[in-house]
Amino acid sequence: MTVAAAEPDAHDSRSLHERIAADLRDEIMSGDLPPGGSLPSTVRLKERFGASSATVQKALQLLKGEGLVVGRAGAAVTVRAHRQRTIRPAPSLVTARPGEPYPWLTEAAAHGTRAAYALLEVAEVVPPSDVRAALGLPDDATALLRRQLLSIDDDPAELVASYYPLEIAAGTALAERRRIRGGTPTLLAALGHPPRLSVDRVSARVPTQEQSRALRLPGNLPVLRTLRVVYSDGERPVEVSVLVKAGHLYEVRYEYPAGPGG
Incomplete structure (x- = not known):
């Protein structure tokens, strides 16, 4: 999987948490992260994207707001049966x-x-x-x-x-x-x-x-x-x-x- 750089990207002006959410959203919609399954842990996501815990949590909040995942801080975040x-x-x-x-x-x-x-x-x-x-x-x-x-x-x-x-x-x-x-x-x-x-x-x-x-x-x-x-x-x-x-x-x-x- 592609690792998103923590530094600003000259060709992608989005903040890092938006870029992380975009990559995870694509994996959810394509089925690589299937409904009912858990997202990787915060530790794994931090390592993958070179991001802080706060940045990863902001990305997950975006996905929760879109109704794609559910979960709370400190617990596993699960992919919902999305409505695509x-x-x-x-x-x-x-x-x-x-x-x-x-x-x-x-x-x-x-x-x-x-x-x-x-x-x-x-x-x-x-x-x-x-x-x-x-x-x-x-x-x-x-x-x-x-x-x-x-x-x-x-x-x-x-x-x-x-x-x-x-x-x-x-x-x-x-x-x-x-x-x-x-x-x-x-x-x-x-x-x-x-x-x-x-x-x-x-x-x-x-x-x-x-x-x-x-x-x-x-x-x-x-x-x-x-x-x-x-x-x-x-x-x-x-x-x-x-x-x-x-x-x-x-x-x-x-x-x-x-x-x-x-």
């Missing part, structure tokens, strides 16, 4: 059959979790620049916003802001402050704009104040931000969403057939 979950974007385009709930809820239940969502806002707004560009809107144009908070087992999981062209959304259930039975893919299909293709751009960012509060994020850990553009027939963009989730709790899984080498 896998997100599969592909099912997001699936339309529900009449009378069925949104597929995201059904899929969560199939994995033994309880999913829910709260509709936070429905309004006509000027979207962010990247959303306007994806929708092909001029700088001062407005779109319909539907903002939601998705939860899993009562924990906030994802903040979603979805934008729709007004010529599609005006006068429809999209513009009403209520849940849409079967989800927006089903409604868009019923309106004559069936989702055909979804393109995701995923990036890691420092959370905004709103995102940190809504997702109850500890410290300054990054979030995963997905800009998702949904196209209908004729490659027309009919929905652009900004999806934000805690970066240390989620991974994104993409599946596609392997093609011949080029």
Whole structure:
């Protein structure tokens, strides 16, 4: 295992306790330090990282605040059964059959979790620049916003802001402050704009104040931000969403057939 130098690193401006926490966090999330197992003792961590007891304890406090480990001073620190979950974007385009709930809820239940969502806002707004560009809107144009908070087992999981062209959304259930039975893919299909293709751009960012509060994020850990553009027939963009989730709790899984080498 890599030993972190006690001196400041010209290429890593973080304090030593933050660097120690980062290395241990990576080992926890990758499974090298499995749930239910104990972290190395303070003495071992001091030797490994060339750090004082106080610095090691500060690193462990960060991990405790993130809910990754439990324990108290003088006792073994144990890795918790952390909440890292896998997100599969592909099912997001699936339309529900009449009378069925949104597929995201059904899929969560199939994995033994309880999913829910709260509709936070429905309004006509000027979207962010990247959303306007994806929708092909001029700088001062407005779109319909539907903002939601998705939860899993009562924990906030994802903040979603979805934008729709007004010529599609005006006068429809999209513009009403209520849940849409079967989800927006089903409604868009019923309106004559069936989702055909979804393109995701995923990036890691420092959370905004709103995102940190809504997702109850500890410290300054990054979030995963997905800009998702949904196209209908004729490659027309009919929905652009900004999806934000805690970066240390989620991974994104993409599946596609392997093609011949080029």
